[in-house]
Amino acid sequence: MTRAFFPFLALGLLVETFVPVPLFGKTPEVSIIPERALQFGTFMVFGSGSRLVSASGAISDSSVIALDGTAPAPARFTVRYDRGNENNHVLDIELELAISDSPRTRVDGVEASVSSFETDLPGGAQVSSTKPVRMMIANCRARVCTRSFQVGGRLEVTRSFGGADVEVPIPIDVRIIAVERQR
């Protein structure tokens, strides 16, 4: 009687093993969160001039006159990596960051653009669309890990008449290069 039941038991086991197990979590993804705008402050310009705000907040003016107002400051961004599941492997994530020159913006009699971007990331003194910078999120143990960095740049202004509050977009891209599990 034992022999008669054995094949059925083996078949049952085989059936259980081949049933697909539902997947938990989703595809890993990366995102950028703008935390603070790149602040160039308040200044007067007669024709054309520029102001550089470095990633560390240093200011360098050319043909502009500084005035009291909002303090100049670098922009701040946070890169966010979501591994998409709840496993607790320790990960080292390598990312690539690129910043494109901003489009020229015109408000009334003032034209402005931002270029010569730099970051405070190691090796990120100059960043552009053709010169990206690599960054690491190391020892990631949680589902979501983040890393913040600062961005400086040069604002070039041409004033024909009057004054204006200008806002210029900073296109920034990030992509995952590699995700390594620590052993």
Add this chain to the structure above:
Amino acid sequence: MTCVLLSSTAPFFAADLAAQGTSACCESGRAVARIVAPLKVIPLAELHFGSLVVGAQDGGTVTVRPDGGATVYSGSARSGCALGVRCGAHPGWFRVEGEPARQYRITLPPTVMARGLALPVLLEVRQLELLSRELGSSTGLGQLDERGHDQFLVGGTLEVPAGTAADIFRAELTLTVAYE
């Protein structure tokens, strides 16, 4: 009969963590700045000490107040205007245009020298002072209104030595106006 059990470590679980990812995203940060128009100063009226006379033995002074108050004569100086003739003294009058609601500062020289047109005589204009209409202040500080406008007036004291011959005297007043 041999029972073969398959391994339970199946390839159906996802998250191959060593794979090269191509996940990418883009975002747009912001750069912001306030560009301020330069100050513009437009003279509307000269600082005028009017027509006056002074004695042969004693000199005198003429003080024009920036608030438009009565002209003050001292020593032997007197107004030389005939009744009904508009030749009296009045303060200098300037209009300022710039960034709305921003303060600015006016800097005057301590003295200027008025030169006679006919004779090589110099008369000193001292104690130059001003008054901002928006702030009502005489400290040199002005305030542009919500349209970016203000006006300020300039007064001073003209020193006229005794026996100064009749002439027309003119001086160039250089003042500096800058955002505070």
